[in-house]
Amino acid sequence: MTESQPPDEGSEEVLALDGITVWLSGREVLHDVCFSVRAGEFTGLIGSNGAGKTTIFRVVLGLQAPSSGRVLVAGRPRPRRNRLIGYVPQKVLLDPDVPLRARDLVALGIDGHRLGIPLPSEGRRRLVDGMLAAVDAEGFANARVGSLSGGELQRVLIAHALIGRPRLLLLDEPLANLDIASEQEVVSLLARITAQHGIAVLISAHDMNPLLPAMDRIVYLAGGKAASGTTQEVVREDVLSELYGRQVDVLQVRDRILVVAGSDAGVHHDEEAKPEYPDYPVYPGRRSQAGS
Amino acid sequence: MTGLLQDVIEPGFFSSEPVHVALVVGAVAALVSAVVGVFTVLRGQSFAGHALGDVGTTGGSGAFLVGVNPLWGFVTAAVVGAGIMELFGIRRQRGRDLATGIVLGGALGVAALFLYLDSNSVNTTGATFTVLFGSIFAINQSTVPVVVLMSLLALVTIGVLYRPLLLSSLNVDMACARGVPVRTLGVLYLLAMAVAVSLSCITIGAILSTALLIGPAAGALRLTKRPGLAMAWAALIGVASTWLGILLAYDSYYWPPVHRGWPVSFFVVTLIFLVYLVADISSERRGRQLSRQRSGRSIAARRDTPRNSNQPHSAVGGG
Amino acid sequence: MFSGFMVNTWLVATMVAVIAGVVGTFAVLRGSAFVAHAVPQAGFAGAAGASLVGLSTVWGLAVFAVMSALGIGWLSRRGRHDAMTALGLVVMLGLGALFLSFSNEYEPAIFGLLFGEVLGISNNDVLVTAVLGVLCITAIAVLYRPLLLSSVLPEIGEARGVDSRRMELCFLVVVALATTMTLPILGALLMFSLMIGPAGAARSFTRRPLPALGLSVCLAVATVWIAIAAAYEWNWPIGFFVGGLGAVFYIAGRCWARSREARVSRLAAAT
Numbered sequence: 101m102t103e104s105q106p107p108d109e110g111s112e113e114v115l116a117l118d119g120i121t122v123w124l125s126g127r128e129v130l131h132d133v134c135f136s137v138r139a140g141e142f143t144g145l146i147g148s149n150g151a152g153k154t155t156i157f158r159v160v161l162g163l164q165a166p167s168s169g170r171v172l173v174a175g176r177p178r179p180r181r182n183r184l185i186g187y188v189p190q191k192v193l194l195d196p197d198v199p200l201r202a203r204d205l206v207a208l209g210i211d212g213h214r215l216g217i218p219l220p221s222e223g224r225r226r227l228v229d230g231m232l233a234a235v236d237a238e239g240f241a242n243a244r245v246g247s248l249s250g251g252e253l254q255r256v257l258i259a260h261a262l263i264g265r266p267r268l269l270l271l272d273e274p275l276a277n278l279d280i281a282s283e284q285e286v287v288s289l290l291a292r293i294t295a296q297h298g299i300a301v302l303i304s305a306h307d308m309n310p311l312l313p314a315m316d317r318i319v320y321l322a323g324g325k326a327a328s329g330t331t332q333e334v335v336r337e338d339v340l341s342e343l344y345g346r347q348v349d350v351l352q353v354r355d356r357i358l359v360v361a362g363s364d365a366g367v368h369h370d371e372e373a374k375p376e377y378p379d380y381p382v383y384p385g386r387r388s389q390a391g392s
Numbered sequence: 393m394t395g396l397l398q399d400v401i402e403p404g405f406f407s408s409e410p411v412h413v414a415l416v417v418g419a420v421a422a423l424v425s426a427v428v429g430v431f432t433v434l435r436g437q438s439f440a441g442h443a444l445g446d447v448g449t450t451g452g453s454g455a456f457l458v459g460v461n462p463l464w465g466f467v468t469a470a471v472v473g474a475g476i477m478e479l480f481g482i483r484r485q486r487g488r489d490l491a492t493g494i495v496l497g498g499a500l501g502v503a504a505l506f507l508y509l510d511s512n513s514v515n516t517t518g519a520t521f522t523v524l525f526g527s528i529f530a531i532n533q534s535t536v537p538v539v540v541l542m543s544l545l546a547l548v549t550i551g552v553l554y555r556p557l558l559l560s561s562l563n564v565d566m567a568c569a570r571g572v573p574v575r576t577l578g579v580l581y582l583l584a585m586a587v588a589v590s591l592s593c594i595t596i597g598a599i600l601s602t603a604l605l606i607g608p609a610a611g612a613l614r615l616t617k618r619p620g621l622a623m624a625w626a627a628l629i630g631v632a633s634t635w636l637g638i639l640l641a642y643d644s645y646y647w648p649p650v651h652r653g654w655p656v657s658f659f660v661v662t663l664i665f666l667v668y669l670v671a672d673i674s675s676e677r678r679g680r681q682l683s684r685q686r687s688g689r690s691i692a693a694r695r696d697t698p699r700n701s702n703q704p705h706s707a708v709g710g711g
Numbered sequence: 712m713f714s715g716f717m718v719n720t721w722l723v724a725t726m727v728a729v730i731a732g733v734v735g736t737f738a739v740l741r742g743s744a745f746v747a748h749a750v751p752q753a754g755f756a757g758a759a760g761a762s763l764v765g766l767s768t769v770w771g772l773a774v775f776a777v778m779s780a781l782g783i784g785w786l787s788r789r790g791r792h793d794a795m796t797a798l799g800l801v802v803m804l805g806l807g808a809l810f811l812s813f814s815n816e817y818e819p820a821i822f823g824l825l826f827g828e829v830l831g832i833s834n835n836d837v838l839v840t841a842v843l844g845v846l847c848i849t850a851i852a853v854l855y856r857p858l859l860l861s862s863v864l865p866e867i868g869e870a871r872g873v874d875s876r877r878m879e880l881c882f883l884v885v886v887a888l889a890t891t892m893t894l895p896i897l898g899a900l901l902m903f904s905l906m907i908g909p910a911g912a913a914r915s916f917t918r919r920p921l922p923a924l925g926l927s928v929c930l931a932v933a934t935v936w937i938a939i940a941a942a943y944e945w946n947w948p949i950g951f952f953v954g955g956l957g958a959v960f961y962i963a964g965r966c967w968a969r970s971r972e973a974r975v976s977r978l979a980a981a982t
Contacts, residue, residue: 161870187870197968198740199914199923200863212860213871215853217921244918245863260867438797490744490911494961497904501954504826504901508948511818520818524825525808597808599900603801610794650813661805665798672795 111139113175114184114268114300115160120169122155128324129155132169135319135328137268137300142291144311145304147321153304154190156321157272161187174267186261190272192253196246202256203228203241209260231259235289251282255289262293269293271303275310283310290314308335309356335359402643410529414638414656417531417539421591421604422630424543427550428588429609429630430623431581434561438606440477440582443492444589445601447473450499452523452598453506457513462523463535466593467542470586478579526597526657528638539591546587549580557581558619595634596657604630607664611671633663717943719832724935726844727893728905732928733851734889735910737882741862746783746883747906749800750890751899753779755824756803758894759810762820769839772894776887779803784883788876826950827898829939836895843892850885858882859920901950905931908957915964930960 116136122129130152137143147153158164160171162178171178173185186209206228211218218224232241235255240248248256254274261269271290275283291314294301305311308318308331318335319328322343327334334340335357340348344361351358405411432441451469452462503523510519521527550557560567560574567574585605592601612625637660644654738747754776761771779800786796807824811817822828851858861868861878869875893902909930913923938952 163869185870187867189864189866189870192864192866194863195742197914198863199918199920201918204920205863208856208860208864212856213868213873214856217852217855242918257867433794438794442797490739490907491961491965493744493748493903494908494911494958497901497908497954498958499954500826500900501904501951501958504822504898504948504950504954507822507826508951511822518818520822521808521812524821525805600801600805600808603798603805606794607798607801610798650815652812655805655808655812658805658809661798661801665802668794668798 111141113137114139114173115302116172116175117156117160118170118172120156120159120166120171122152122159122164123167124155130159130166130326131324133321133324133326135326137302137317139267139300140294140298141300141316142294142311142314143300143302143317143319144308144315145302145319145321146306146308146311147304148306151306151321152324153306153321154272157187157270157304160270161185183264184267186264186266186269188254188257188261188269188271188274190274190276192257194246194253196244198244198246200245201242202237202245202248202252203232205245205256206231206237206259206263209263227263231263232256234262234293235259250277251285254278254286258289258293262297262299267299269299269301271301273304273306275303275305275307280310287311287314312355312357331357400643401639402646405639405642408642409533410531411638411642413531413533413536414528415635416536417591418528418595418634418638418660419631420539420543421588421595422608422634423627424546424584424588425592425604426608426612426626426630427547427623428581428584429605429607430612430619430626431550431557431561432585432605433609433613434558434619435581438602438610439489439492441585441589441605442602443477443496444470444473444586445593445598445605446496447499448589448593448598448601449503449523450506452593453503453510453519456510456519456523457506461532461535463538463590463594466590466598467586470589470593471583474582474586478582522597524597524599525655526593526595526600528595528656529641531594535594539594542587543591546584550584553577553580596660600657600661603661603664604634607661607668608633611664611668614668614671614675629664629667633660633667637663716830717939719834719837720829720939721936722837723832723840724829724896724939725932726840727896728931728935729928730844730847730889730892731902731905732909732913732931733924734847734886735906735908735931736913736924736927737851737858737862738886739907739910739914740859741882744903744907746780746886747890748903749783749796750776750780750886751894751902752800752807753803754887754890754894755899756807756810758824759807759820763810763813768824768895769891773887773891775803776890776894777884780883780887780890781880784879788879822948823898824894825898825900826948827896827901827953829896829942829949832896840892843888847885847888847892850881850888854878854881896949897953898950901954904954904957905934908961909934912960912964915968934960 113136117133120133121131133152133156145153145156155164159166160173160178162171207218207224209231210224210227229238229241232238235258237252237255237259240252245253245256258269258271269290274286274290278286287310290301290303293299294314303311308315312331315331317329318331319326320334320340320343322340323345325343327339327343335350337348337350340350340359346361349360351360429441432438447469448466449469451465451467451472453465454469455462455465458465507520507523518527518530522530556567556572557577559570560572560577564574588605589601592604595601596604608626608629609622611629612622615625616622637656637658640659641653641656645651647654735747738744754772757771757773757775758768759771760775761768782799783796808821811821811824814820857868857873858878858881860871861873861875865875868878889906890902893905897905910923910927912930913926917923917926934953934956937956938949941947941952942949
């Protein structure tokens with residue numbers, strides 16, 4: 101079902117998760133998750149909401165310590181300063197008035213983590229212009245980031261992540277709030293980037309269908325466990341039923357795949373203590389951090 | 393027993409005229425603040441209460457300039473402020489907070505001017521302290537009937553509108569669906585808040601007034617989730633803090649270092665804070681116990697349930 | 712107006728305005744404008760307490776400002792309700808009132824600490840202000856990039872190794888230092904206007920980060936210069952002019968932004 105070329109056998113393993121188990125608030129969120137991503141591969145991390153996709157990303161980024169298992173980036177244990185991984189989060193909250201243009205945001209990707217004040221130079225400008233062109237963002241390069249649409253902002257964030265020359269690009273549910281046309285644009289943009297720059301791309305999504313044209317491999321997450329391989333290998337009734345722990349049917353409708361849980365399924369969520377009343381904000385507080 | 397009471401309560405307390413006035417005004421202010429305050433916290437509009445208090449500074453200092461009882465200054469400023477808030481929409485947004493703060497800064501600047509003019513031209517001493525931190529012992533006896541009347545009006549309004557106001561505070565959409573006039577209720581509630589804030593202003597001063605409006609209510613809501621009960625608790629906390637504060641301030645006339653008495657507002661505000669602290673800590677402790685029990689149950693349940701049975705799984709969280 | 716005893720005023724006020732413009736830009740960026748409202752309230756209590764025991768107000772001010780800044784940061788990290796913070800700060804104000812009530816000259820002292828005082832600035836004050844100012848500027852200059860990244864894109868910053876908590880801590884300490892400089896001149900209640908007004912206005916006039924910082928500083932300096940001149944001329948308190956000008960600049964900025972939006976949409980509709 102994929103149209104892109106499979107990567108060479110000898111291409112490097114950019115990311116490897118080995119036996120990752122994570123316990124959060126007394127619940128086992130991830131159990132013995134193992135998969136790897138090679139350079140030039142477009143991998144989809146598929147799972148429903150609450151399956152553990154963001155937790156995996158947090159483990160990879162070093163924001164969440166696993167209870168057991170290890171993460172290898174380019175063959176070595178995860179470094180503290182994450183120069184090899186570019187990250188595009190799911191939700192970015194921006195004030196419409198923030199004095200930052202799209203090109204300024206991209207420029208922050210070059211050295212935003214280093215101390216000091218950036219000195220404008222011809223080299224920086226060319227680098228930023230080039231990256232903006234690569235993501236088709238020249239049209240709004242000088243617009244305020246707070247005034248960009250969801251799709252436009254996403255492209256700028258991708259440029260920001262790419263400009264640091266990472267080996268792995270991580271995108272957390274990039275398709276979540278986009279319309280179908282924008283979805284296709286982003287997917288083809290990412291496929292192009294994977295091919296051109298030879299980096300690895302790992303995208304999380306709850307629906308694999310928009311990714312099918314570009315996806316080389318899939319990591320399917322359910323019940324805290326993962327199955328990884330090509331779509332043909334993973335998206336099968338026997339594999340997914342094992343994963344979910346109940347009967348699962350895989351239906352193909354023209355070029356779309358539907359995964360349907362069995363009829364006995366009754367999924368309920370742990371009741372979380374919800375406060376009855378809205379929080380009592382007295383002073384304007386910090387804006388809430390996006391996602392987690 | 394009488395010996396202990398005599399130690400705690402300095403002589404002349406119950407026979408002093410200013411103390412009577414203070415006790416009445418303080419209690420009334422605390423009562424109205426309790427009721428309005430609970431709604432304020434429920435509606436998440438504590439910032440509005442704070443803003444009205446700051447605006448009260450301008451009103452109170454202006455009243456001194458004009459030669460009028462500061463209560464009228466506080467009320468006028470609060471009502472005008474409430475009107476402006478209603479006009480521009482009271483919902484909290486990021487840009488809104490910034491704008492409100494800056495506009496308040498302008499109002500405080502005007503208050504600075506008024507207080508300066510007060511101290512120079514008009515022969516009023518202590519205007520600054522009275523407006524900002526309150527001089528409850530200096531309240532004229534003739535003010536008391538006005539205060540009581542205003543608070544009765546506010547309380548009756550809230551009482552009559554209690555159910556629909558509660559609904560529109562907790563769930564605006566449902567209230568609209570039920571045909572509750574949310575906008576009108578909002579206006580009336582803001583007017584009641586203006587009254588509460590003005591009474592707090594004459595009791596403990598304009599820049600401390602938020603404490604009486606929000607403190608007992610916030611503390612009460614940590615103790616209970618039922619609004620009616622919360623109002624009762626808030627009234628208890630507010631009146632007790634105010635009366636105890638008045639008592640301590642009276643006693644402090646004999647305390648070092650200046651034998652002039654410590655300010656009432658200091659005591660009241662500190663007491664309210666301490667009660668809130670206790671309520672917050674105890675509710676947090678209760679909450680942690682509850683969640684430990686719950687997670688203990690759910691871990692036990694999951695261990696007992698075999699994996700591949702037909703029983704429903706609880707969804708694994710995290711995501 | 713520029714005679715001997717006023718020179719110190721001009722010096723200190725200019726330095727204060729520069730710092731207010733710089734720190735305020737980041738306060739507005741991080742959406743924590745309320746810290747500029749809150750820390751001075753604690754500083755007020757510290758200054759009042761220090762003057763009571765005969766210490767220079769700067770020490771009490773600095774200690775209380777730093778403690779309250781760190782306390783606010785700690786409370787917000789623990790997810791505590793804002794009621795705790797607000798009540799705590801009101802207690803600070805009450806404490807300050809208590810301390811001041813012990814002195815005999817309490818009315819002018821209260822006025823000065825809350826609304827500002829421009830006279831009687833000693834050479835020592837100028838020195839202290841300069842030192843604190845240099846500290847603040849250096850800190851912001853060194854932390855500029857990671858602070859900007861962490862303020863606008865906290866998640867991405869974390870992923871790049873920029874610890875949000877550490878940045879928050881550093882920023883809060885800088886706010887405390889800025890408060891220590893600013894409060895004696897502008898007062899606890901009106902400091903906010905100088906920190907936030909120009910910064911809030913600047914972002915309406917430009918969409919680039921460094922120019923916004925620069926414009927914020929210029930507007931702040933303009934504010935204090937006009938305020939000092941006017942206060943000298945009419946003998947009215949400086950706080951009145953600072954509060955008023957802060958509001959004027961901010962409103963001008965919003966109007967400009969709105970008219971620009973209207974122009975853009977008219978252009979878009981026409982094409």
